[in-house]
Amino acid sequence: MKRFWKSFFITNRFFLITGIFIFLFLVAYFFPVLFGITRVLFLAFVAAFLVDAIILYRVRKPLTGIRDCAEKFSNGDDNEIRITLESSYPQRVFIKVIDELPVQFQKRDQVFELDLASGEVKVISYPLKPVKRGEYLFGLLNVFATTQLGLVRRRTQLGDEHAVAVYPSFIQMRKYELLAISNQLTDHGIKKIRRIGNNMEFEQIKNYVIGDDYRKVNWKATARKSELMVNQYQDERSQQVYSVIDKGRMMQMPFDKMSLLDYAINASLVISNIALKKGDKAGIITFQQKVNSILPASSRNIQLNLILEHLYKQKTAYKEADYSRLYATLKRKVTQRSLILLYTNFESLSSLKRQLGHLRRIRKQHLLVCIIFENTEVDQLINSKGEDIEEVYTKGIAEQLVYEKKLIVKELQAHGIHTVLTAPKELSVNTINKYLELKARGLI
Amino acid sequence: MKGDKKYLIGLIVILGLYIFYEFQKPKELDWTPTYHFKDKIPFGTYVTHDLMEDMFDGREANHSFSTIYYNETNGVERTNQLMIGNQILLSELDFDALLSFVEEGYTVMMVASQLSRRLTDSLDFEMGINEAFATANISEIQDGLVGELKSKVHFNIEGRESEVYTFPFAASLSYFKEYNDDNWEALAVNEDDGAVVLKLKDTNGQLILSSLPMAFTNYFVLDEKTSGFAETMLSFFPKDELLTHNEFYHIGRVEPTSKVRFFLRHAPLKWAMYLLIVVILIFMLFEAKRRQRVIPVVKPLKNTTLEFVNVLGRLYYRQSDHIKLARKRIAYWKEFVRSHYNLRTEKLDQYFIDELVRKSGREEATIRNLVSVALQIEEEREMSSGELLLLEKQLNEFYDIK
Structure with a gap:
C-alpha cells in the first residue's frame, strides 16, 4: 500500500479538467439545463480516472532501465550519461524521466520526456560537466508514466545509487597528448618555435624545409638523395618539470563556475603528461600557508597515474600562500635545476611585490615560469559604454585592473621570470606553448 | 531536519504568545440584541431567566426553538408562552394557534418593537416610533443608552402603586400608537400617555403585548432602577404554571x-x-x-570581481578626482596601442598619429582628437566631468565600442 501511495501521482490535466467541471457547475446554477449533463459528464470523468489508474497499475513491473556512465569523470569536461529505458506496458505510454543528479550539480530539473511503445527500447544521452573534483553520488531514476488519457501518473524508480569519482581532466590530457605526438598542436593555437638552442643528441635526417637551420645541412645525405637534407637533433631529455600549485586564497576565484585551482590542476596534469611523453621527469608540489605535498619528479611508467591520484586528492582551505616556505622547500628538496611552472594569481602590483623577493630567489636556481590569470569577468564591462560619470569611473577601474595585470607581467619579466598571462580557459594550451618554447630554446 | 527544528520552535513560541495575548486582551462587548437565554452579553436574557427561576419557585422556564403551530401539531405540552424579539413575525397558522392558546386560558406575552402585520390588523392596534426620538441620529446601539433622550414608563394597574421606570432611547423606540379601547387595556404607559403594555380584554387567558423588549435584557434587569419593570411583567404569568420561552421568532438569530x-x-x-x-x-x-x-542547497563559489570593481568605482566616484581617472584611462589606452599595434607611446607626435591611423584603420580626426586630449591631460591639473564624458566618448570611438 505504501508503495502504491508513493508511486501514485496525478497530472495537471486532471486538475485542469476538474477546474472546468467546477466552472460548469457554477454555470449550471444560471442555466439549470446544464446541471444534468454536467453531472453525467463528471461521472464519466471519474470513471475515466479509475480506468486510467487500472491500466497503469495492471502491469507488475512496467519499466526497466539503467543509467550508464564512466566510473571516473573528467573535471571541467562534458562527460556522457546514457539512460536506457524499456517499456513492458501493453500500450504506448508517455514517459517523463527525472534523473537524480549528484548534489554538486545543484540541478533539480534534469527532466526528459519521451514516449515508448510496448516493448520499445530508447536511449537518452546527455552531457554533464562537473566543475569540482571529488566523489559524486548519483541517485535513482524516477520514471513517470502516463497513458493517452493522461490523468494518472505512475512512478517507477529504477537503477540504484552509485558514486562516480571526478578526476582532474584526463580527457584534456589525452587530447593534448595525442596532438603533441602527432605534431598537430598548431591547430589548437600551439605555436611552433624555431629552434634556437642546439642540442647535440642526433635523432634523424629529414628533408629540408624553409625555416630549418641551414648550418645543420647534412651534405653527404644531400648528395646521396640529390635533395637538401638536414640533421635533426633531439630535445634534451630527462629534465625535471615541476608543476607548483598555489592553493591559496587567490586561487578560489571561479570562472565559468570552476575555480582557478581546478584550472591549474587540470593544466598540471596535461603538462605533466606531455613532459613524460617527451622523456622529461614530471613532479607536483602544492602549497598554501605551508607546503602541503610534494610528488618528486620522475619518469617512471606509473608516474602519470601517481600524478593523477595526487591531483585528485588535493584539498584546500584557501589560506594565504606563503612563498618563503615554498622557496625553502624547493631549495632543500629540488636540487637539480628544473622547470618550475608556478600556477598562482596576483591581482595587484603591490601583492606581487610582497612575494617578488622569494620568486627571484627561486629563479636563481631554477627556470621559473609564473602562470597568472587574466580576469575575463571584467571584459564585458570594459567593452560596454559608460553612460554617466559613475559608469565611466567603474569602467576606468576595470581597465586599471587589466592594466595592472600587464604591469605585473612586465615586473616579473624585468626580473628574468618567465610569465604566462592567460585566460583561465586557455590555460592548458598556453602552458604547453610555454613549455615547448622553453624546451626548444634549451633554457632548462 | 536540524534547520527545520529551529523554525518549528520559533513557530510554537509565536503561537503561544498569540494565544496568551488573545486570553489577555479584554473582550470587546457584543452589543447585539440576541435575547438568548444563554447569552450573558448586555442584550441577552440570562439574568432574566435567573429571575424567572426565582419567581416560579425555582422551576426553570422551558425553551422552544420551533413555531407554536409546530409544537401544537407535534404534541408538545401546552404552556404559557413568552416571546421576546426586536420584531416578531407570525404566520397565519401560528396566529391561529396563538389565539387558541389564549382561548384555552393560557397566558401569552409578546414583547417586540415591531409586531406582525397580521396581529396588528386583526387585533386592531397600531405601533409607532416614539416621535421624540425620530430625529435622533445614532450609529451604535450603545450610543442610545446614554444621553438626554429618555422615556419614563409607569404601570397603570388598579390597586397597585407603580414606580416610574426610566428607559433610555435605545430601549424604548416604539409604543402602541393606536388601539381600540374596547378591546385593549393599557397596563403601562409612557410620559405622553402612549401605551407600552397592552392586554386583551374579555378572554379566557391573557394576551399581553409590550413594545419594550430591551427591558427584559440583562442590561436593564441588572439595573435596580429598571429591573422592576421586567419583574412586574413576569408577574402577569400565573405562578404555578409552566412557562415556555419561545425563541423561534427572534429574527436574525435562528438562522445565520x-x-x-x-x-x-x-x-x-x-x-x-x-x-x-x-x-x-x-x-x-x-x-x-x-x-x-x-x-x-550548496552555494557555489562566487566570482566577486565585478562587485569589487563596482565598489572601487563608487569609491573613486565619491572622490571625483576626474584628472586622476583620466590619466589611468590614458595609461590603459597607451598600453592597448603598444600591445595591439606595436607602437611606441613615449612621444605622441605626427609620426605616431600617422602610424596609428594606418595600423588601426580609424579616422584620422578621431585619433588626432584623442591624442590632443591625452597630451592635455598630462599637462593639466583639473578636469570637468563633461570633459571626462567626452574622453569616454572618444575612447569608445577608438575601441569601436557600440
Missing part, C-alpha cells in the same frame, strides 16, 4: 445568513463547492509528494 449556506442551498453550487474542496485536498496531498530525492 452565511454565504456558504447560500451555496449549499443550490445543488449545482453545492457540487461546485464540494468538488473544489475535494480538488484542493487532492492537490495538496499529491502535489506535496516528493518526485525526486532532496538535493540540499
Whole structure:
C-alpha cells in the first residue's frame, strides 16, 4: 500500500479538467439545463480516472532501465550519461524521466520526456560537466508514466545509487597528448618555435624545409638523395618539470563556475603528461600557508597515474600562500635545476611585490615560469559604454585592473621570470606553448 | 531536519504568545440584541431567566426553538408562552394557534418593537416610533443608552402603586400608537400617555403585548432602577404554571445568513463547492509528494570581481578626482596601442598619429582628437566631468565600442 501511495501521482490535466467541471457547475446554477449533463459528464470523468489508474497499475513491473556512465569523470569536461529505458506496458505510454543528479550539480530539473511503445527500447544521452573534483553520488531514476488519457501518473524508480569519482581532466590530457605526438598542436593555437638552442643528441635526417637551420645541412645525405637534407637533433631529455600549485586564497576565484585551482590542476596534469611523453621527469608540489605535498619528479611508467591520484586528492582551505616556505622547500628538496611552472594569481602590483623577493630567489636556481590569470569577468564591462560619470569611473577601474595585470607581467619579466598571462580557459594550451618554447630554446 | 527544528520552535513560541495575548486582551462587548437565554452579553436574557427561576419557585422556564403551530401539531405540552424579539413575525397558522392558546386560558406575552402585520390588523392596534426620538441620529446601539433622550414608563394597574421606570432611547423606540379601547387595556404607559403594555380584554387567558423588549435584557434587569419593570411583567404569568420561552421568532438569530449556506442551498453550487474542496485536498496531498530525492542547497563559489570593481568605482566616484581617472584611462589606452599595434607611446607626435591611423584603420580626426586630449591631460591639473564624458566618448570611438 505504501508503495502504491508513493508511486501514485496525478497530472495537471486532471486538475485542469476538474477546474472546468467546477466552472460548469457554477454555470449550471444560471442555466439549470446544464446541471444534468454536467453531472453525467463528471461521472464519466471519474470513471475515466479509475480506468486510467487500472491500466497503469495492471502491469507488475512496467519499466526497466539503467543509467550508464564512466566510473571516473573528467573535471571541467562534458562527460556522457546514457539512460536506457524499456517499456513492458501493453500500450504506448508517455514517459517523463527525472534523473537524480549528484548534489554538486545543484540541478533539480534534469527532466526528459519521451514516449515508448510496448516493448520499445530508447536511449537518452546527455552531457554533464562537473566543475569540482571529488566523489559524486548519483541517485535513482524516477520514471513517470502516463497513458493517452493522461490523468494518472505512475512512478517507477529504477537503477540504484552509485558514486562516480571526478578526476582532474584526463580527457584534456589525452587530447593534448595525442596532438603533441602527432605534431598537430598548431591547430589548437600551439605555436611552433624555431629552434634556437642546439642540442647535440642526433635523432634523424629529414628533408629540408624553409625555416630549418641551414648550418645543420647534412651534405653527404644531400648528395646521396640529390635533395637538401638536414640533421635533426633531439630535445634534451630527462629534465625535471615541476608543476607548483598555489592553493591559496587567490586561487578560489571561479570562472565559468570552476575555480582557478581546478584550472591549474587540470593544466598540471596535461603538462605533466606531455613532459613524460617527451622523456622529461614530471613532479607536483602544492602549497598554501605551508607546503602541503610534494610528488618528486620522475619518469617512471606509473608516474602519470601517481600524478593523477595526487591531483585528485588535493584539498584546500584557501589560506594565504606563503612563498618563503615554498622557496625553502624547493631549495632543500629540488636540487637539480628544473622547470618550475608556478600556477598562482596576483591581482595587484603591490601583492606581487610582497612575494617578488622569494620568486627571484627561486629563479636563481631554477627556470621559473609564473602562470597568472587574466580576469575575463571584467571584459564585458570594459567593452560596454559608460553612460554617466559613475559608469565611466567603474569602467576606468576595470581597465586599471587589466592594466595592472600587464604591469605585473612586465615586473616579473624585468626580473628574468618567465610569465604566462592567460585566460583561465586557455590555460592548458598556453602552458604547453610555454613549455615547448622553453624546451626548444634549451633554457632548462 | 536540524534547520527545520529551529523554525518549528520559533513557530510554537509565536503561537503561544498569540494565544496568551488573545486570553489577555479584554473582550470587546457584543452589543447585539440576541435575547438568548444563554447569552450573558448586555442584550441577552440570562439574568432574566435567573429571575424567572426565582419567581416560579425555582422551576426553570422551558425553551422552544420551533413555531407554536409546530409544537401544537407535534404534541408538545401546552404552556404559557413568552416571546421576546426586536420584531416578531407570525404566520397565519401560528396566529391561529396563538389565539387558541389564549382561548384555552393560557397566558401569552409578546414583547417586540415591531409586531406582525397580521396581529396588528386583526387585533386592531397600531405601533409607532416614539416621535421624540425620530430625529435622533445614532450609529451604535450603545450610543442610545446614554444621553438626554429618555422615556419614563409607569404601570397603570388598579390597586397597585407603580414606580416610574426610566428607559433610555435605545430601549424604548416604539409604543402602541393606536388601539381600540374596547378591546385593549393599557397596563403601562409612557410620559405622553402612549401605551407600552397592552392586554386583551374579555378572554379566557391573557394576551399581553409590550413594545419594550430591551427591558427584559440583562442590561436593564441588572439595573435596580429598571429591573422592576421586567419583574412586574413576569408577574402577569400565573405562578404555578409552566412557562415556555419561545425563541423561534427572534429574527436574525435562528438562522445565520452565511454565504456558504447560500451555496449549499443550490445543488449545482453545492457540487461546485464540494468538488473544489475535494480538488484542493487532492492537490495538496499529491502535489506535496516528493518526485525526486532532496538535493540540499550548496552555494557555489562566487566570482566577486565585478562587485569589487563596482565598489572601487563608487569609491573613486565619491572622490571625483576626474584628472586622476583620466590619466589611468590614458595609461590603459597607451598600453592597448603598444600591445595591439606595436607602437611606441613615449612621444605622441605626427609620426605616431600617422602610424596609428594606418595600423588601426580609424579616422584620422578621431585619433588626432584623442591624442590632443591625452597630451592635455598630462599637462593639466583639473578636469570637468563633461570633459571626462567626452574622453569616454572618444575612447569608445577608438575601441569601436557600440
